[in-house]
Amino acid sequence: MMTQDSCYSIRQLSGGRKMSKELQCRDLGFDCDGVVVAENEDDVLVQVADHARAVHGMTDEQLSDPDFQASAREKIHDQAS
Numbered sequence: 001m002m003t004q005d006s007c008y009s010i011r012q013l014s015g016g017r018k019m020s021k022e023l024q025c026r027d028l029g030f031d032c033d034g035v036v037v038a039e040n041e042d043d044v045l046v047q048v049a050d051h052a053r054a055v056h057g058m059t060d061e062q063l064s065d066p067d068f069q070a071s072a073r074e075k076i077h078d079q080a081s
């Protein structure tokens, strides 16, 4: 019942603090140990796109698909430090 709200509060928290964002390639469905870490979600998505294109053969078309971008963004979490 609070999945939506907690999503927004995480986003607000990260805005005011320096906290790295992390996305594990495995979470996208690839059998891969790759982990992308960046300062914010947008940078994570850019790097994930580079990685997925180079390593997993995804096309620009697939990578720019709104559904893929949305699901990838959902998988991003704060890096445990």
Ligand SMILES: [Zn+2]
Pocket: 025, 026, 030, 032, 033, 034, 051, 052, 055, 056
């Ligand atoms: Zn990968």
